[in-house]
Amino acid sequence: MNTTEITNMNTILELTVANHPGVMSHVMGLFARRAFNVDSIVCMPLPGNAGLSRIWLRVQEDRRLDQMIRQIEKLIDVSEVKRHGPGHEVFTAIAPYFE
């Protein structure tokens, strides 16, 4: 992790995942094994559906990202991956807590 400012080089990923211990390890392990830096993480269970959580990740946009996303989509515990632009409010809204 580092404290990189939000730049145009970032991509925000929104993952819908099964909610059980180990899922975070599966997802983050994929990034770690490929030396792919994830600089921000937010994760909470989805309301009303005990079985699902959402993970928000801020990652560097580089040429390996498409391959990374395909690998994430293969994880059994990941049901959906969405890609957002760098300015998504999920991280700007919590930024005050990191001052």
Place this chain on the structure above:
Amino acid sequence: MQSYTGADIIITLLERQGIKTIAGIPGGANLPIYDALARNGRIRHVLARHEQGAGFIAQGMTRVSGEVQVCFATSGPGATNILTAIADARLDSIPIVCITGQVPSSLIGTDAFQEVDTYGLSIPITKHNFLVRNIAELFTVIPEAFRIAASGRPGPVLIDIPKDVQQARMEVHSWPDPGTPDKPIAPERTPLIEAAAMINASRRPILYIGGGIIASGASKALLEVCEKSSIPVTPTLMGLDAIPSDHPLNIGMLGMHAARYTNHALHACDLLIAVGSRFDDRATGRVEAFCPTARIIHVDIDPSEIDKIKPSSIGITGDARLVLEAWIPEIRKTDRSEWITEIDELRKRYPLELPGADDPMSSYGVIRHTAALLPDDAIITTDVGQHQMKVAQAYPFSTPRTWLTSGGLGTMGFGFPTAIGAALQAPDRPVVCFSGDGSFLMNIQELATLAEENLNVKVILLDNQSLGLVHQQQDLFYGSRFIAVNYPRKVDFAAIAKGFGVDALSLGEAEDPSEALAGAIQRPGPCLIHVPIDVYDKVFPMVPPGGCNTDMLTHTN
């Protein structure tokens, strides 16, 4: 309504999956499962002598049958020992289910006796893994493990089960359906038709096929496509048994140890049709120099393989058999006589050379002599190294699922326990494991398992008292500075085999090696056949690691 223990539920669910044989080793943390196995009495258990052996025995059963098979290990060292066989299955997309015992839930995380984080360790080397948290989860986890292992791109699944879950009891109202593979992924129509048009318009196409053809049972469809459109076919190491070696359109394995004409033909092709193959570095050599003038059609069941190594003009995600079958009516019948003639010229100029093929005391010779003694459906396994590449070059394969080798992980020690698994699955067919002395020593303890099961497995041990392929590389690329590569102290492998109760002979001591080999192969039951070979007997051609596939070292340069 009946009350069952977790262990009983595990065994019952495995039985309902159709599992008839399980390889494994018991220990403290999986004893309840073994006790349930004893009380069930209908599943055969094969006691391996090392958990890695058990993993490869399961792989052998799976690779021959195409069906998911199971291995057991206990917690801690049992689990760490079996991981190599699991990683091997992952790299070659082999569907097995490994069930490990774990310390009781209440002790997890306390550094309990024989505790290791099996779940964490197995994440990167399995297709998926589970840590079972309560007895009720078994009803979903076990069928789901079988479904995941066999669906899409197959792969290994590990289930870690704490001992208290095995010992818990619950009443069972009904049993879940066995887990079955999802329907194969049907390809999208548009890229399929575009690809067929590209094939029809190409002048110099080559089909580059891999283990996906075997996994999807696509050999027949492959033959129809290549014959109708007269497309030369190059199999990878994993696809060698997908097309008969004597088929006129088979131009042999590509890559690091290919015949030179094969790599030259690929260099000249204008369209590369990759089906169920993944542009492994041992196949492509330096990627930028691989098929430099070709457009690429890439068919794979795994979308993350497409464009991973080399960008394709058309990528098709789908089951290899379904894609090939859909192409049959779409491709034009042509004879491509110019292209075929060009390849024939290359073949004459740069043929496959197998020096010593007539001499049963040479490495190529013993492979060819053995092949001549075996039926087409004989199962061949190898370990890893020079002998593996020589079998790949010289053995005349003709039938899918007769060739079992460690392709992706390159695991020395793979061949022998895998041969035992193959023989358990196909007891009526001969099984031959070609091995080297370096590899064989890595799972030699399974001689005890073989003797006990009395299976028709022959081990042909090519002994150069060295780690041959390392020796070759030190000789060629490290100024012949040999280090940590020779085994100067001669080992009496025949005596060792006999010590375990396995028949053995050394061709080096036979008056007539040909006759001795024939006698040993034809005698039913296990046998080790020792063949001394020269450490300088290299495997050629060879592309230096990182080099371009057309720059090959040969016997003469």
